[in-house]
Amino acid sequence: MNKLMTCSLAAAVMLSAVGMSPLLAAGKTSAKAKDKKMDLLSPGKAVEKAPAVFKAKFATTKGDFVVEVHRDWAPNGADRFYNIVKLGYLNDVAFFRNIAGFMVQFGINGDPAVNAKWKEALIPDDPAGVQSNKPGFITFATSGQNSRTTQLFINFGDNSRLDSMGFSPFGKVVEGMGVVNSLYSGYGEGAPRGAGPDQGRIQSEGNAYLKKDFPKLDYAKTVKLAK
Numbered sequence: 001m002n003k004l005m006t007c008s009l010a011a012a013v014m015l016s017a018v019g020m021s022p023l024l025a026a027g028k029t030s031a032k033a034k035d036k037k038m039d040l041l042s043p044g045k046a047v048e049k050a051p052a053v054f055k056a057k058f059a060t061t062k063g064d065f066v067v068e069v070h071r072d073w074a075p076n077g078a079d080r081f082y083n084i085v086k087l088g089y090l091n092d093v094a095f096f097r098n099i100a101g102f103m104v105q106f107g108i109n110g111d112p113a114v115n116a117k118w119k120e121a122l123i124p125d126d127p128a129g130v131q132s133n134k135p136g137f138i139t140f141a142t143s144g145q146n147s148r149t150t151q152l153f154i155n156f157g158d159n160s161r162l163d164s165m166g167f168s169p170f171g172k173v174v175e176g177m178g179v180v181n182s183l184y185s186g187y188g189e190g191a192p193r194g195a196g197p198d199q200g201r202i203q204s205e206g207n208a209y210l211k212k213d214f215p216k217l218d219y220a221k222t223v224k225l226a227k
Helices: 003-040 073-085 112-118 160-165 177-182 197-205 207-213
Strands: 053-060 063-070 098-101 103-106 137-140 152-155 172-175 218-227
Touching: 053 073, 063 073, 073 137, 073 177, 112 137, 112 197, 137 172, 172 177, 197 207
Parallel strands: none
Antiparallel strands: 053 063, 053 218, 063 172, 098 103, 103 152, 137 152
16 A cells, blocks of 8 residues: 555545544443433422532523532431432522522422422431521421422521421522522512412413513522532
């Protein structure tokens, strides 16, 4: 084989490798995205036990903040939070209810198909009073006994009156509470009591509804486990 042919063959191999790599990468990325989507549609698999203490970093439309979770404060809540963070459930999720001096609420996914699967993925209550709903503490919302799913809130004020009502804090904001305080609160209380978003419509219509009718809301762009 002459030198020219050898060079040409080498160049062809190089071009082939360069040309195929993005396709292979795209295929792997697509497969991963599909697997992640399937996981989001399978809440029954999201049952991993959380570490004793861990952190999650929220990258929001107003900046970043970090939550530190202590599993011994509320084991069931900590486990659920750990699993939904790992799954990416809280990515592109709106802070849809923000009541000045009270709390900011979030945790409904932007995809109605995902919401339909998680709406009935209930977790048992945790013991009351291990920690209190003080400023900066994060808690799962509840509508009654053993009814917690994915909705969360971060306390702005001293809401210790909630401690005996099934609202068991599992973590606290340890960095960036100023960011939490700056999240958009102009819509106030949700419908039907106020002019803010209707939770039923968020469940059934997702972010399409929020971005059309409540364009000023802030979002958690990503929520990831942090060191």
